Amino acid sequence: MPLDPKRTVAELKELRSLTGDENGAQRVAWTDTWLRAREWFAKKLAELPVEHHYDAAGNNWASLAGESKKSLILGGHLDSVPNGGWLDGALNVVAALEVFRRFASEFNGRPPVTVRLVDWADEEGARFGRSLLGSSAFAATHSVPADRVRTDRDGITMEDALRRCGIEMGRFTEAEKERQNAAAYLELHIEQGPVLEQLGLPLGVVLGTKGVERHSVTFHGQEAHSGSTPMNARRDALAAAAKLALEIRNIARKHPDAVCTVGSLKTFPGIVTAVVGRCEATLDQRDLDARILAQMFQEAQDASRRFADEEKCTVEWSRIWSIEPVPFHPALLDLCEQAVREVSGTAHRMPSGPLHDAAEVSRAGIPAVMMFVQSLGGISHNKIEDTREEHLEMSVVAFDRLASKTVDWILRS
Amino acid sequence: MPLDPKRTVAELKELRSLTGDENGAQRVAWTDTWLRAREWFAKKLAELPVEHHYDAAGNNWASLAGESKKSLILGGHLDSVPNGGWLDGALNVVAALEVFRRFASEFNGRPPVTVRLVDWADEEGARFGRSLLGSSAFAATHSVPADRVRTDRDGITMEDALRRCGIEMGRFTEAEKERQNAAAYLELHIEQGPVLEQLGLPLGVVLGTKGVERHSVTFHGQEAHSGSTPMNARRDALAAAAKLALEIRNIARKHPDAVCTVGSLKTFPGIVTAVVGRCEATLDQRDLDARILAQMFQEAQDASRRFADEEKCTVEWSRIWSIEPVPFHPALLDLCEQAVREVSGTAHRMPSGPLHDAAEVSRAGIPAVMMFVQSLGGISHNKIEDTREEHLEMSVVAFDRLASKTVDWILRS
Numbered sequence: 001m002p003l004d005p006k007r008t009v010a011e012l013k014e015l016r017s018l019t020g021d022e023n024g025a026q027r028v029a030w031t032d033t034w035l036r037a038r039e040w041f042a043k044k045l046a047e048l049p050v051e052h053h054y055d056a057a058g059n060n061w062a063s064l065a066g067e068s069k070k071s072l073i074l075g076g077h078l079d080s081v082p083n084g085g086w087l088d089g090a091l092n093v094v095a096a097l098e099v100f101r102r103f104a105s106e107f108n109g110r111p112p113v114t115v116r117l118v119d120w121a122d123e124e125g126a127r128f129g130r131s132l133l134g135s136s137a138f139a140a141t142h143s144v145p146a147d148r149v150r151t152d153r154d155g156i157t158m159e160d161a162l163r164r165c166g167i168e169m170g171r172f173t174e175a176e177k178e179r180q181n182a183a184a185y186l187e188l189h190i191e192q193g194p195v196l197e198q199l200g201l202p203l204g205v206v207l208g209t210k211g212v213e214r215h216s217v218t219f220h221g222q223e224a225h226s227g228s229t230p231m232n233a234r235r236d237a238l239a240a241a242a243k244l245a246l247e248i249r250n251i252a253r254k255h256p257d258a259v260c261t262v263g264s265l266k267t268f269p270g271i272v273t274a275v276v277g278r279c280e281a282t283l284d285q286r287d288l289d290a291r292i293l294a295q296m297f298q299e300a301q302d303a304s305r306r307f308a309d310e311e312k313c314t315v316e317w318s319r320i321w322s323i324e325p326v327p328f329h330p331a332l333l334d335l336c337e338q339a340v341r342e343v344s345g346t347a348h349r350m351p352s353g354p355l356h357d358a359a360e361v362s363r364a365g366i367p368a369v370m371m372f373v374q375s376l377g378g379i380s381h382n383k384i385e386d387t388r389e390e391h392l393e394m395s396v397v398a399f400d401r402l403a404s405k406t407v408d409w410i411l412r413s
Numbered sequence: 414m415p416l417d418p419k420r421t422v423a424e425l426k427e428l429r430s431l432t433g434d435e436n437g438a439q440r441v442a443w444t445d446t447w448l449r450a451r452e453w454f455a456k457k458l459a460e461l462p463v464e465h466h467y468d469a470a471g472n473n474w475a476s477l478a479g480e481s482k483k484s485l486i487l488g489g490h491l492d493s494v495p496n497g498g499w500l501d502g503a504l505n506v507v508a509a510l511e512v513f514r515r516f517a518s519e520f521n522g523r524p525p526v527t528v529r530l531v532d533w534a535d536e537e538g539a540r541f542g543r544s545l546l547g548s549s550a551f552a553a554t555h556s557v558p559a560d561r562v563r564t565d566r567d568g569i570t571m572e573d574a575l576r577r578c579g580i581e582m583g584r585f586t587e588a589e590k591e592r593q594n595a596a597a598y599l600e601l602h603i604e605q606g607p608v609l610e611q612l613g614l615p616l617g618v619v620l621g622t623k624g625v626e627r628h629s630v631t632f633h634g635q636e637a638h639s640g641s642t643p644m645n646a647r648r649d650a651l652a653a654a655a656k657l658a659l660e661i662r663n664i665a666r667k668h669p670d671a672v673c674t675v676g677s678l679k680t681f682p683g684i685v686t687a688v689v690g691r692c693e694a695t696l697d698q699r700d701l702d703a704r705i706l707a708q709m710f711q712e713a714q715d716a717s718r719r720f721a722d723e724e725k726c727t728v729e730w731s732r733i734w735s736i737e738p739v740p741f742h743p744a745l746l747d748l749c750e751q752a753v754r755e756v757s758g759t760a761h762r763m764p765s766g767p768l769h770d771a772a773e774v775s776r777a778g779i780p781a782v783m784m785f786v787q788s789l790g791g792i793s794h795n796k797i798e799d800t801r802e803e804h805l806e807m808s809v810v811a812f813d814r815l816a817s818k819t820v821d822w823i824l825r826s
Contacts, residue, residue, distance in 0.1 A: 193641030210640065214685055225793060226674035226697045227623065227766025228606025231665050233791065238675055239662065242655035249652065252644050261639035262651055264683040272627055272676045272695040272733065282685040284639045320685065353640025378646065380638060 003102040003400050005393035011094050012392075015040060015078075016086040024383030025086055029079035029122035029133070030161045037078045037090075041119060044097055049109045050117075056174035057137030058121030058167045063114060064104055070183040070410050071114035073366075074099060074403065075357055077123035077134075084124075085385025087190045087392075091373070093119050095188050095396045099403050113183065113410050115403075120357045121167075128158045135360035137175040144169050183410040184332060185361040185368040188399040190387055192354055194378030202391040203340045203398055205333060205349045206370035209359040210257075210286035211325035213297045217244065217304055221313040223269055223277025238267055238276035240304075240311040247303045248283060251296050257351050258287040258296060288325045288351035326359040332369035335409060339402040340371065343394050371399055414518045416813050418806035421504075421511045425805075428453060428491075428507065429499040437796030438499055442492035442535035442546070443574040450491045450503075454532060457510055462522045463530075469587035470550030471534035471580045476527060477517055483596040483823050484527035486779075487512060487816065488770055490536035490547075497537075498798025500603045500805075504786070506532050508601050508809045512816050526596065526823050528816075533770045534580075541571045548773035550588040557582050596823040597745060598774040598781040601812040603800055605767055607791025615804040616753045616811055618746060618762045619783035622772040623670075623699035624738035626710045630657065630717055634726040636682060636690025651680055651689035653717075653724040660716045661696060664709050670764050671700040671709060701738045701764035739772040745782035748822060752815040753784065756807050784812055 019027045019037045027034045038060060045052050045062050052062045063071070076092020096117045103111045120138075125131030128150040136142040148159040148169045159169050189206075196204050221237035245262040252260035261284045268278040283300060287293040301317060308315040333349070340347040352370065362368040373395035376386045387395075432440045432450045440447045451473060458465050463475045476484070489505020509530045516524045533551075538544030541563040549555040561572040561582045572582050602619075609617050634650035658675040665673035674697045681691040696713060700706045714730060721728040746762070753760040765783065775781040786808035789799045800808075 191641065192638050193643070194646045195641075195643060198646070212640070224791065225605055225767060226672060226676055227625070227699055227768070228604065228608075228793070229672070229766070229791060230606070230608060230670075231662060231672060233607045233611070236662075238658055238678060242658040245651055245655040246659075249644060249649075257643075259639060259642070259644060261686075261688055263639055263680070263685045263687050263689060265651060265678055265680050265689075266683075267676070267678050270677040270679075272697050273674075274676050275674055276676060276678075284685050286640055353642070354638060355640070378637065378642060380641070382636075 001101045001105045003098060003397065005098065005396035008095050008098045008396045009389050009392050012086060012090060015090055015094065020086065023083040025080040025084040026082060027078055027080040028082055028126050029124065030127055030165055034079050035165065038119065041078060041093065048100065048104050055178050056171040057134045058162065058165060059134040059138060059175060059178070060119040061178060062100070062117045064100060064111060066111040066114040068113045069181045071116050071181050072403065072406055072410060073116045073118055073182055073185045075118045075120060075185060075187050075361070077120040077357060079122055079124050081124050081126040081381050083383055085380055085382060087385060087387055088192065088380050089123055091190060091392065092188050095399050098396055099400045102400060111407065113407050114181065123357055127152045127161070130158070132355060132357055132360050135357035137172040138178055139360040139364035140173070140176050141360060141363060142172050144172050179364055179366065182366045183413065184406045185358060185366050186399070186402055186406060187356060187358040187370045188395055189356060189370055189372060190380065191372040191375045192380035193375065195350055196348065196372060196374040197376065197378060199348055201344065201346055201348050202374050202394050203344045204372040205336045205340055205347050206328060206372055207333065207349050207351045208288050208325060208327035209352045209355050210288045211290055211293045211323055213285045213293060213322045214320040215283045216318045216320055217281045217283050218316045219279045219308060219313045221277055221311060224275040226273045226275055229275055234275050235312040236275050237279035237313050240307040240313045240315065241265060241279040241281050243307040244281065244304050248300055251299045251303070255287060255292050258292060259353055260285045260296060260300070282320065286353055288327065290325050293325065323355070326362045328362060328369040329367035331409060332367050332406065335405040336369045336371055336402055339398045339405060342401060343398040371395065371402060414514045416511060416515045416810065418511065418809035421507050421809045422802050422805050424507050425499060425503060428503055433499060436496040438493040438497040439495060440491055440493040441495055441539050442537065443540060443578055447492050448578065451532065454491060454506065461513060461517050468591050469584040470547045471575065471578060472547040472551060472588060472591070473532040474591060475513070475530045477513060477524060479524040479527040481526045481824070482594045484529050484594050485816065485819055485823060486529045486531055486595055486598045488531045488533060488598060488600050488774070490533040490770060492535055492537050494537050494539040494794050496796055498793055498795060500798060500800055501605065501793050502536055504603060504805065505601050508812050511809055512813045515813060524820065526820050527594065536770055540565045540574070543571070545768060545770055545773050548770035550585040551591055552773040552777035553586070553589050554773060554776060555585050557585050592777060592779065595779045596826065597819045598771060598779050599812070599815055599819060600769060600771040600783045601808055602769060602783055602785060603793060604785040604788045605791070605793035606788065608763055609761070609785060609787040610789065610791060612761060614757065614759055614761050615787050615807050616757045617785040618749045618753055618760050619741060619785055620746065620762050620764045621701050621738060621740035622765045622768050623701045624703055624706045624736055626698045626706060626735050627733040628696045629731045629733055630694045630696050631729045632692045632721060632726045634690055634724060637688040639686045639688055642688055647688050648725040649688050650692035650726050653720040653726045653728065654678060654692040654694050656720040657694065657717050661713055664712045664716070668700060668705050671705055672766055673698045673709060673713065695733065699766050701740065703738050706738065736768070739775045741775060741782040742780035744822060745780050745819065748818040749782045749784055749815050752811045752818060755814060756811040784808065784815060
């Protein structure tokens with residue numbers, strides 16, 4: 001079968017009607033709807049001459065054996081956030097399926113290198129707050145002891161939820177053997193941001209995933225009566241936090257691609273008649289350059305102490321999570337640029353703010369690269385997430401070209 | 414009996430041990446602990462030659478009939494917030510009892526004017542969120558239709574809770590008849606703020622209660638991925654709200670006694686990985702001058718619109734509650750100043766930020782004034798609320814002098 005990008009769009013719509021509702025996609029990992037999406041996908045795979053199995057972490061692997069055991073991996077994830085979009089994760093899987101069909105057809109079922117397709121388990125971490133679960137097992141960066149006791153909002157542990165789907169977390173390390181012979185990894189994804197749309201470009205070359213410093217910042221002041229406490233006698237924890245929420249924007253704007261966000265701010269006691277005694281903020285800082293990320297983190301800490309002093313408050317920092325920047329492979333970046341340019345005329349290189357499974361694969365030492373396709377309005381994780389159909393089709397064509405170029409690169413390497 | 418200020422302190426401690434626990438005072442209106450406090454107080458009254466009854470709104474009235482039917486009212490409230498302080502409200506009632514004893518003794522049971530003592534019902538509004546309940550019935554400023562269906566956190570309606578204490582809300586208007594012959598109202602209270610302590614003064618003359626503008630201010634921006642949304646593409650509702658939280662301080666500082674407070678700020682979706690799409694803040698503004706209050710309200714609205722524009726957000730205002738400033742009676746202010754000066758040497762005039770029952774009495778057209786006694790650390794509504802014992806004793810002496818001066822003033826009027 002020749003590549004048919006329109007079929008990818010049609011299959012994505014099929015998946016949407018099977019696993020979405022009026023609030024959006026509901027393919028949350030380890031739920032019945034997600035399992036239904038995987039069954040649907042298994043039926044598609046069954047039409048192809050491929051070996052197909054789930055690894056010990058629940059990742060779904062399909063392999064088209066090639067002349068060489070060296071393998072090219074095309075990856076994505078069928079799981080979504082609750083009330084999510086139709087494309088996030090699913091585009092990668094369904095587009096990879098189309099590329100898979102083309103390889104199977106073009107080389108009479110036996111391409112020059114082995115081509116594999118992986119549907120990662122639980123990229124989003126929507127139910128248990130642990131994203132990149134399946135790919136971290138693959139990359140041996142998992143954290144099973146901490147993760148198995150995580151609970152969803154009904155109190156069900158991750159361990160029990162996975163067991164119900166046939167996965168024993170104690171055997172996660174067995175997923176590492178899927179790394180054998182892996183020579184390159186490619187992932188197509190919607191941008192989930194507004195950059196390509198603003199540039200008027202359908203496709204982009206992803207430089208890597210930004211490193212993240214994610215912290216909880218708590219200011220302690222003095223709760224006081226809002227009526228009886230003069231302005232000059234206050235120790236207002238919200239004032240210190242408000243200054244920080246504004247200053248982190250100046251810190252980010254010194255660098256072209258950096259972002260800093262206060263996404264949550266909580267006030268205590270949080271009542272209309274009391275000066276805020278305690279204010280808890282979250283800070284998320286990202287950049288592709290580790291030095292810039294470290295500098296921004298230091299500047300935010302320094303600023304928070306200055307504001308605490310100004311407001312006669314104290315401040316405490318506590319790390320929620322962090323990850324180093326993961327730059328993609330230079331040779332694959334060049335191939336991705338060629339593919340994007342051939343299809344859309346211009347190739348824009350950009351970092352990815354959101355994390356992706358490709359980062360875990362890359363951390364495992366496997367050359368990886370990602371390609372972005374424009375998101376309308378930059379909106380994702382929402383039922384209105386969308387991409388123009390002609391852009392989706394272009395992305396399938398460009399991703400297919402990238403796959404072919406990468407097969408040649410693996411043969412040359 | 415001559416005035417015995419030490420007895421007031423001893424009786425306050427007695428009440429504390431009877432109705433408090435390790436977390437503070439628990440005399441929340443319409444609870445068993447509050448009823449126990451009232452029983453304790455009724456026993457004290459029973460030792461005096463007074464008529465004593467509860468009015469239709471649950472206010473407790475004790476009257477020492479005088480030569481004239483014109484009456485001087487001394488008021489306070491035994492109810493507290495949960496985990497409250499030992500003095501807030503109770504000082505007024507117990508000090509008034511002592512003044513009452515002195516009047517009963519000095520004039521052989523028949524003072525020149527009738528002297529009344531009132532323990533207002535539910536000043537704090539701690540259980541149902543409606544403060545000044547009893548005094549608003551007295552003043553005919555109550556809001557029974559809206560209040561009767563208020564519920565506590567267990568879902569019990571105010572109407573049912575009051576009925577359990579023998580009060581029918583449908584009969585609230587009958588409490589207005591207690592206004593008959595009322596010639597003046599005096600209330601002693603802890604400051605609940607840090608001003609007197611900072612000035613090194615034990616006592617203060619209260620000019621009136623500040624007017625309050627209390628609003629909910631909601632900024633609407635665009636929820637967006639914190640990793641993929643460049644800084645210049647954001648519509649961050651928190652940024653607009655943070656600017657307002659800082660600007661209201663500048664607005665307040667233009668005026669010597671004004672206060673403006675953002676006490677609660679809520680972020681939505683309020684997660685570490687999303688730019689804030691909606692931010693709900695509360696704003697509380699107070700001043701004794703109605704023109705200043707109106708100006709501050711206008712300035713805050715203008716500022717919020719400017720910040721919304723700057724952040725490409727929109728803003729909505731919704732009034733939570735407001736009350737006009739209530740200045741106390743000029744002649745009584747002078748008497749209060751004399752009494753304070755005689756006892757402590759200096760008389761500082763200051764507005765009250767917190768509301769008090771005296772404001773409702775004043776709105777009913779009855780001349781009223783309040784006297785403040787220093788609060789340690791300016792802290793109230795907390796188990797650590799405290800005042801030096803010598804200051805408590807001075808406050809009883811000064812309040813007693815004010816009562817005598819006010820009797821003379823009533824006779825002259």
